[in-house]
Amino acid sequence: MTVPLLHVEGLVVRYRAASPGPPAVDGVTFDVAAGETLGLVGESGCGKSTIAFAIARALPSDASVSGTVDLDGTDVTALSGAGLRRWWRDDVAVVYQEPQSALNPTMRIGRQVAEVFAAQGLDDTQANRRTIELLDSVSMPDPALIARRYPHELSGGQQQRAVIAMALAIRPKLLVLDEPTTGLDATVERGILDLINQLRHELSSAILFITHDFELIERMCDRVAVLRRGTLVEQGAVDEVIGAPRSDYTRELLDCAIPRHRTKGNDPSLNHLDLQRTPMTAHPEIPLLSVVDVAHRYGQVVALDGVTCHIGRGEVVGLVGESGSGKTTLGRVITGLTVPDRGVVRLGPATIPANVRRRTQESRRAIQMVFQSPDTTLNPRHRVREVLQRARHKLGGTSSVDDLAASVRLAREQLDQLTATLSGGQKQRVSIARAIAGEAALVVCDEPVSALDVSVQATILRLLVELQHHRQVSLLFVSHDLSVVSYLSDRIMVMYAGTIVEEGPTEVVLAPPHHPYTAELLAASGHLPIVTNQDGSTAAAAAPDATVTQPTVAGASAQPTRGCPFFERCPLRIEGTCESVPPPIRDLAGGLRVRCHLPFEPSDQHETAA
Amino acid sequence: MSLESALVGQDVAVASTSPVTRRRRRWTRPTLLGSSVVIVIWIAAAIRWEWIAPFGPSEAQSGGRFVGPGTEHLFGTDGFGRDVLSRVLAGSRPVLTVAPLAVLLATIGGTVLGLILGYFGGLVDGVAMRLLEAIAILPPLFPAILVVALLGSSDTVLILVLAFSFTPIVAWTVRAATLVEREKPFVEAAHLRGEGAGYILGREILPNIAGAVVVEATVRLADAVFALATLAFIGLGAQPGSPDWGAQVADNRVNLQNAWWTVLFPAGAVASLVIAVSLVADHIREWKAP
């Protein structure tokens, strides 16, 4: 074992306010060698961030830290004043979860990065030159222009790259990465992780990688430490711990992670439901709900660019796409919360008013919605019973409040609690119960689990599947996470820049051939299929460099080009046609519908399975 | 004291203390205790100064005019030979009847107006905002001057005048809070259920902005007492002969050199009440929305 660069022994952290309770971190001991990445994993509140910040001396003043922290010979806990500042300047770097708030909004990016060099004593010209080089090294497009921009003018990915540039500028001995990619789009996340991997080998620093996602642990870390309420449960090499977890808490964590490669069909815990693949009422001629040629823009930004689709009765349709692809807007148009500039919504045969307030009580009762953020989906001043009672009364539901509570597995005594006192998961359960209180025909779920803890996400998804199955309600499940969508949906629609680029039954969409964008989504979410292109060449869809082309935020600034909106990012684009001619919609075998110029016809597509 | 020395002197904490500790320490602060005691004293005086005051506030005393503070007259006597202590105690009643009622009226009016403007927006909001702006850019005491000139300066008129000038300010705050709440999912869920505007404003939005309204009310209370004293000073507020503090300061300010007690005690009373109410308002604001 090489000499540890970072040695932590008996680390205890206690917040003055919570003094009577257990300390936030209760005696943690571990070592990290130079060039080695240690993953800190655990549920939120387990103290993984507190440990990292305690080591980097970045805790609020009311936290008291004890125990020894030794970084390459310096006793970090003893540092103070100018010594601490010099240590921060030379040896430590931290990359945060929220890149937007980690950058000073009123200062240009170039100056903020150059400040690190100035602190090192370089003069302005040298600092600026090094800054441009640094921005280039984090593959920032056109570094000189980016340097002059303000943080709010950059995309999420670009902001995180700037933060990383600042962190790596001083070749730190200790690098802390606190959930660096949570909240970023899958494709952007992919780019950041690859950047970290590439730069990691050039540095010889001890790296702490904090995350709640075992996927990332597997991909990014050498060793991993599993934490539970401030204590170290297990520690060891990644493949050992994940392959054969010694403590049952680790095993529990691993199980409840979202079944990456499963669909509801083959999920063991759902065996009691005899889920047929095809919904009972095969394909009735009149779908439950259809949307015809809906278009909508917010100022210059095109949210929906002429979308037509339908949802069958009792069918679960997944709607997946990056942020800004218009998927949420489509959901809101269906529920009537957003009135589109153009287009019609039909419930069964009848066209219903675009604005929910002008719809009849009957059509309102049919379409309900589950919102994304648990904290604002329920009125904090109301009690659970009140919420469900009111929904049931207004929507004319038949089942009693207690039945509703039971159907979402809420304990009876929780009914009389204020909604504010519930946990995230419990709030979403109430929100789901409220949606089905009036026997709705369609429930639009807008990223219902993305704001929840990993462990809770799986249980909510299973709950949705059960409810959908028992009550034969159709779901429109909107999410940016393809694996969540593929787990749940009978049919998937992939959206990009306000249009549906590919739709079809789940297995057909998951299997090649794919619309190039779908391929990129699949690669980003770890499915790693080797995609053989039409002309036989293997485009390792997952090959890092292929997808590292700069992912501009879809739709945000893309002008409605006459041709295919995915043109700039499409690795398989046909020069001359794709950017000028709008791609046709082609119906292929197995119910697959694709909007693309590429010839998908040759029948041999299906052999090359994942 | 240069900026440098002020800062370097103490190794500025990385981040300020976590919210939990800051809130608990606040309640035990001496300033809060002190100001609450002052307010209670003045309220007691306003309710029953007849029992506390040693003399009738408007009776000329045999002791004669401009008697300095002493054993017989704790605060001395004024130009009419009246006991200043009794007048100061009696002076609390007009202030503590008009100010709270005016603020109550302004808060109710302002909240309703704010809710409607915030919720409906569109043309109504545009026009109403222009009207509120029109009133706001008038010099603060201007509406008071006109209305008092119109209706004389009885207590009810003063309450109306203060309410009239505070309503726009309360409405502005409530409108801002409503604009935020209106976008929240639980309000959209209410729309999905087909709830009417009344229910949404009353049951969904109002409970959530009640905190902001309370904070606004306490701040306006301090302003109301301040404005009342100023109105009395320029001769618009108090009834003739009323022991209103502002009027006492105005009438006696010429005797400051030879009978300073006739001015400084009522002035002290005004300052003590306004400071106490401001301190309490400050605490409530930090406790409600840290």
Added chain:
Amino acid sequence: MIRWWTRRLGAVVITLMLTSVVVFALTNVIPGDVARRILGREASQASVDAKRMELGLDRPLVEQYGSWLVGFVRGDWGTSFTKQEPVRDLVLSHLGKSLVLAGITFAILLPVALSLGLIAGLRSGTRTDRTITVLGLCGTATPEFVSGVALLVLFSVRFSWLPPSARSEYGLKGLVLPVTALVIVCTGYVTRMVRASVVSTMERPYIRTARLKGISTVSLVRRHVLRNSMVVPVAALGVQLRYLLGGLIAVELLFNYAGIGSVLLEAAQQKDVPTLQAATLISGVTVMLTFVVSDLAYGALDPRVSMSKPR
């Protein structure tokens, strides 16, 4: 940007029109007769009625308002009923005096409040912070005529270092006392706003990022804390400016310094409509200017505002 300006100025014009109608309506409702005010109580009713005719007060209200408006727009603000002087010079000279007082107060108020607020904010929770906050509150809570009276007697009657009134012949020396009274009242309010903004800025993550760059505390404050925490107080300064322009009647009365406030008070009580209208609109325009200036300052300080579509 231009579209935003035209919309903003349009709103200003509408607001001012509304104000002038409100003021005109209110003044004509209050009792009192300006003709009687000019001729005195002993003049006969006949001569008073003759005077009303001469002043055009017998015309229907709408016509009176119309002719006043046309005149005002064309720059002819009419002559003051009671003072027989052209309204324009009367109002503008008084506004000038108010601006001088407001200007000086502001020049002193700004640096004092900003540095006190910054120190209190940076050392929040300590005794220094609490003393600054409580002192500021006591200052703000003391009505300006109370502190004014105390200053007056101490410095002009007892020690007679400073003149008792702010007559123009004393020049700046006369303004020392009123300005001090005003600074006492305004500083507390602005200091509190600055302190709150500094405290919240210090809690922002980007301050933690900057600190971890190891830069010195002073440059941290100068480069990061100052600019970000000045955004909110700019609005507070706008409110103070509005108060300084029109709300100073008590100080103007106490120090015999006839600013726009006392012109308004006198014109309202005497129903001198042309002066009243002009004074209200002019002070209204100046106040609207303060709103626009604070918006500009807001934009200058916070790039997010000026760069993207204005709020």
Added chain:
Amino acid sequence: MPDNDLQRQWASELADLARSGVFTRREVLRKASAYGLSIPLIGTVLASFGTQTAASDANPGASTVDGRSTSSPTRSSSPMSSGAPGGILSIGALTPSTAVDPVVGFDAASIAIFQLTNEYLIGLNRDFTLRPQLATEWEPGDNGQRWMVTLREGVTFTDGTPFDAEAVTSSFARLLDPESPSSSAQSAFAGILEADGVSVDDTGNIVFELVRPYADFPYLISSNTYNAVILPTEYAGSYIDNPVGTGPFLLDSYSAAEGATLSRNESYWEAGKPLLDGVEFKFYQDPQAQVIALQSGEIDTQVTSQIGLLASLEGNGDYTIDEIESTGLNVLTMRVDTPPFDRKEVRQAVAFALDRVAINETLYNGVDTIGNDHLLAPAYPASPTDLPQRELDLARVEELLAGEEVRFTLTFDPPTRDYAVVLQEQLRQAGIEVELAQVTSDEFYAGDQESDTPWLFTQSNIVGWAGRAVPTQFINPMVKSGGIWNGSKYSNPVVDTAAETYDTSTDDEEKQAQARIIAEAMHDDTPIIITTWSTVIRPFNSARWTGITAHPSSYIELNDVTQA
């Protein structure tokens, strides 16, 4: 112009009255000067007083100061001018609410200014005696219905034009023009002198033909009527733009908000006068600011002052407060035509419920003279002195009210607020509930004079009046039936006829008798209550100046003012 026979006849009557002790020396002198008697003739009349002490003769204007406590500051009443000439006197005044206009102005500050730049035919001294100003002599004719006035020669206006008869006739034409809105002229000359009554005779004298005989006419064309200044013939109406007059000072600058500056008129007709180099008026928005300015030495004296505010000068030796008894008063009016004051007993009960000495002590520092609810002020020669003086008598109040519960609303404007508060308190202690209704001055005098103006038509009100030299200038408008200021709606034919005979008669004994009738009727009916007659005070910085005096009508005479 030697005394004509009418003057000699009046002189002999005066001598009889002097011998019989009806008139004091002061009143005889006042009457004699009014009749325009020549100095020698006055001497013969005075001789009839026998061995009066010489002291009080020396300065005719001295009003004896009876034994009031003279705390320091010294309360002198005799203007001893003995200091060095020159210097600029600064005078404080309340900011005039209207423009300075000699024809229309009624504001104390405006009057003070144009009285320094313009003059009257006759000057009113502080003791109500008259002195020649632009007129050297005046004599009655046709039993007091015609008056001849001789103008002073060699006087020029400040713009060089000569002062002549035409200037006088044009000035009076301007005042008496029916449309002319001059307030004081209308109330003074109403029913006595009309526009066509003024003419110039062949010798260049001015002849006034009256509508009816009026023995006190010289007072009306004196400074007692403040708008009766003599202006140049082509006066165009805006005084501030070209202030032309014959007075001792020139108006150099005027600013409505700040004040005014005047300098010596070098070509003033009275040689060597004025002694001052110039005068500076400083305007203040409220009385308190003006007092603080006086305390700190920013101003040397004031146009008008309230004794209640000057308590702070008590201990200051540098200041002297000059006093002069005047006929100014605050009238408490009760409408006799509506309850509760339709019964005389209720009105008398209110009169007896008031402690006049306490009022005088609290509000006016004891300087005023106690009133007896009738308009014949002690300062008037014709004032009867033997009516029982009313004092606080709660038993009498009890008896008069006979258990009736009395409540009434008292309306007033800000200047009389303290008086109203004291009245309310005293009446409350006597069981009479008073509700105070303070209104702005504008509102108090607004409305139609004939139908609804508050100061003439409310149930009960307080109205303040500046002094008048002639009692009927109050009696006729205020208590005669249908008088233009008859707020109490009092109507008593006895009083009406008595007032008319008083005015028309030139026989002093007759006037004395009529005055008694009026006083007794008012005293009994009590339509109005007069608790005190005000003493006009004028504080001045005696460390720097001497010769500054108080005047019953608050006029400022600066000709003899010098540096201390």
